[in-house]
Amino acid sequence: MMALILRDIKLGLRAGGGALVGILFYLAIVAVTPFAMGPDLNLLARIGPAILWTGALLASLLGLERLFQIDREDGSLDLMVLNNNEVPLGLAVFSKCVAHWITTGLPLVIVTPLLGLLLNMDGLAIGATMLTLLIGTPAITFIGAVGAAVAVTLPRGGLLVSVVILPFAIPVLIFGVMATFGATVSGAPFQAPLLLLTALMLFFAVLGPLAAGYALKSAND
Amino acid sequence: MLQCIIVFWLDLKRDKGQKRIGISTFTNFMAKHDRTGFLMKLIAENLSADRGEVRIFEKVSFELSAGEGMVVTGPNGAGKSTLLRVLAGFLRSSQGRVQLDGGELAPQSHFLGPNNGMKPNLSVAENLDFWRRYYVGTSNIYDALEKVQLAHVRDMPFNDLSTGQKRRVAIARVFVAHRPVWLMDEPTSGLDSDAEAMFAALVADHMNGGGIVIAATHLPIVVKGMKRLRFEGGAS
Numbered sequence: 171m172m173a174l175i176l177r178d179i180k181l182g183l184r185a186g187g188g189a190l191v192g193i194l195f196y197l198a199i200v201a202v203t204p205f206a207m208g209p210d211l212n213l214l215a216r217i218g219p220a221i222l223w224t225g226a227l228l229a230s231l232l233g234l235e236r237l238f239q240i241d242r243e244d245g246s247l248d249l250m251v252l253n254n255n256e257v258p259l260g261l262a263v264f265s266k267c268v269a270h271w272i273t274t275g276l277p278l279v280i281v282t283p284l285l286g287l288l289l290n291m292d293g294l295a296i297g298a299t300m301l302t303l304l305i306g307t308p309a310i311t312f313i314g315a316v317g318a319a320v321a322v323t324l325p326r327g328g329l330l331v332s333v334v335i336l337p338f339a340i341p342v343l344i345f346g347v348m349a350t351f352g353a354t355v356s357g358a359p360f361q362a363p364l365l366l367l368t369a370l371m372l373f374f375a376v377l378g379p380l381a382a383g384y385a386l387k388s389a390n391d
Numbered sequence: 392m393l394q395c396i397i398v399f400w401l402d403l404k405r406d407k408g409q410k411r412i413g414i415s416t417f418t419n420f421m422a423k424h425d426r427t428g429f430l431m432k433l434i435a436e437n438l439s440a441d442r443g444e445v446r447i448f449e450k451v452s453f454e455l456s457a458g459e460g461m462v463v464t465g466p467n468g469a470g471k472s473t474l475l476r477v478l479a480g481f482l483r484s485s486q487g488r489v490q491l492d493g494g495e496l497a498p499q500s501h502f503l504g505p506n507n508g509m510k511p512n513l514s515v516a517e518n519l520d521f522w523r524r525y526y527v528g529t530s531n532i533y534d535a536l537e538k539v540q541l542a543h544v545r546d547m548p549f550n551d552l553s554t555g556q557k558r559r560v561a562i563a564r565v566f567v568a569h570r571p572v573w574l575m576d577e578p579t580s581g582l583d584s585d586a587e588a589m590f591a592a593l594v595a596d597h598m599n600g601g602g603i604v605i606a607a608t609h610l611p612i613v614v615k616g617m618k619r620l621r622f623e624g625g626a627s
Contacts, residue, residue, distance in 0.1 A: 173524035177513070184512045245506025249522075252479055255498035256527050 171257060174265040175272075182273030192229045192274045193281055199225035200285040211290045218289035219299045219350040225285075226278050226303055227310060227343055231335070233274050234314035235321065235328040237266060238386060242322055251387055259383035263319070267311050267379060275307035298353035298360075302367060306346040309371035312378030313338045319382035323389050342370055431457040431571060433496065433603050437487035440470070440477050447473045449486070453620060457571070460594065460604035460614060465622030471607035472505070474622075475576045478605065491572065500572035505580070507561035511550035515541070515560050518549055519567055528568025535566035538593060539586075554581040562590060573597060575606040 241247040286296035317335035321327030345367040352360030439449035448470040463471045476482045480497040509518045519532040539559040558581045
């Protein structure tokens with residue numbers, strides 16, 4: 171399991187990994203929004219967390235289709251299915267998700283403070299957004315694994331993966347933004363949405379890999 | 392509609408002349424038998440497989456004991472690869488079953504498919520080391536590379552190897568963890584004649600050590616004593 175995580179991180183960081191693409195896409199969305207909104211700094215600061223969250227969500231969806239497709243193309247996926255006894259497929263999917271999040275999701279969280287400054291957000295709002303993204307982006311990866319596994323046999327499943335998993339990712343978005351507002355706006359709840367967000371992440375961390383593993387196993391039939 | 396006529400015969404001319412009585416006879420005997428003393432046995436009964444509505448093959452039966460091998464031959468589209476994928480458990484057979492000592496075959500087997508299962512961006516050693524750890528294997532990856540005579544390329548990126556070298560690295564993968572059954576689909580594709588001979592020797596070694604090898608190929612693999620399963624007729 172560790173072997174798989176380490177290998178996928180190595181692959182993600184070397185040339186051809188999608189980490190940079192996700193960050194650039196995130197940057198593009200966040201940088202463009204203020205131009206569309208107009209020069210109202212207070213408005214920007216107020217909706218900043220929502221913009222960051224939308225950007226991070228879309229950027230996380232970007233590389234998901236490749237999660238299993240490369241392994242399928244080079245034959246590794248068959249070998250993983252065959253090795254089900256040594257490393258259960260659900261665990262293999264979980265490892266791949268962890269590695270995928272470390273190479274694509276974590277960088278998004280790390281660049282968030284920089285982008286927060288572009289949106290005139292204060293320190294507390296930036297911190298709260300980072301915290302909720304840190305909890306929320308793994309959930310998106312785990313949900314995405316199911317979509318990626320279902321679409322693994324389709325040659326151009328990229329958009330399909332995004333469309334299929336978006337409805338399941340929306341609760342994550344709702345609770346993520348809600349918790350961020352709770353941290354900055356007095357009177358809004360903070361702890362409850364944060365705990366719900368965490369619960370969603372843990373729930374999908376278990377269900378996602380199991381479902382994706384099952385989908386991969388039946389992908390050949 | 393696809394009609395397959397399957398002819399199966401045993402090549403009974405096992406090469407007895409090569410065996411010498413000695414310590415190796417004893418160790419081979421031990422390898423072929425598990426701790427309880429039973430001879431490992433792979434049994435396929437009445438296998439049929441469909442892809443979609445099309446019947447690829449039907450009623451294939453064979454039996455292999457430890458130390459035996461089988462070559463599956465036949466024209467393109469006759470169902471050789473499908474048979475191997477059914478044996479490995481990637482495809483469900485529509486009828487019949489496969490058993491290894493009454494249990495599942497997949498956990499005991501290595502599969503060498505048409506793709507090599509290696510990452511182009513990683514070095515040969517990194518690729519093999521990953522599979523060794525993933526298979527929870529105990530063998531040394533350099534010994535495995537030595538077997539396919541590629542010890543000198545271990546630090547090269549997999550992508551920089553020639554087609555034949557890539558194939559040999561893929562073959563080295565089956566040595567990083569011991570599994571008694573090898574399922575191989577066109578194992579020698581891309582290999583030159585020297586490498587083919589080397590591969591045949593490795594297969595013979597594995598069989599002598601009590602392993603079972605099933606290889607699908609359109610080329611004759613020259614390993615004495617292998618059974619033959621011939622698929623005749625492709626799509627008609």
